[in-house]
Amino acid sequence: METNRQKKMGALLxxxxxxxxxxxxxxxxxxxxxxxxxxxxxxxxxxxxxVFLSIFPAERGKELLKAIQSNAPLxxxxxxxxxxxxxxxxxxxxFYVDDSLEYIDQIDKALKGDENPIANPDLLAKRxxx
Numbered sequence: 598m599e600t601n602r603q604k605k606m607g608a609l610l611x612x613x614x615x616x617x618x619x620x621x622x623x624x625x626x627x628x629x630x631x632x633x634x635x636x637x638x639x640x641x642x643x644x645x646x647x648v649f650l651s652i653f654p655a656e657r658g659k660e661l662l663k664a665i666q667s668n669a670p671l672x673x674x675x676x677x678x679x680x681x682x683x684x685x686x687x688x689x690x691x692f693y694v695d696d697s698l699e700y701i702d703q704i705d706k707a708l709k710g711d712e713n714p715i716a717n718p719d720l721l722a723k724r725x726x727x
Contacts, residue, residue, distance in 0.1 A: 602643075603643070607638060607639050609683060610676065611634045611636070613676055613680060614648060614672070614676065615633060630653070631651075631652070632661070633650070633651045634648060635650065635695040636648075643686070644689065648690055648692050649693050659694070662692060669692065673690050
């Protein structure tokens with residue numbers, strides 16, 4: 598269970614990380630790319646922040662995640678400059694790809710298409726008899 602302090606710090610980091618990441622995308626002239634920060638979870642001692650990124654198009658997610666992870670110290674420094682009046686110490690940043698939107702999209706496609714598990718219960722793994 599997150600405390601109010603963790604939620605406030607997470608929201609603060611989330612908004613600043615969005616500005617930093619989207620600013621880098623614009624600065625480097627990269628087109629057809631959207632990076633958003635879907636959630637930031639902070640440990641109770643505020644030492645580690647897990648940052649979940651939604652990247653569109655999803656095919657470029659893994660390569661961008663590696664690039665962002667390699668630049669984590671620079672991102673942390675930029676973040677420290679922005680939040681220096683709100684936080685004493687900026688937490689270490691751990692980046693992850695948030696694939697929940699892709700999962701929801703797969704469910705929608707399955708329900709609309711031929712692979713509808715409601716219409717055809719044999720598609721469900723639990724229902725298949727061995």
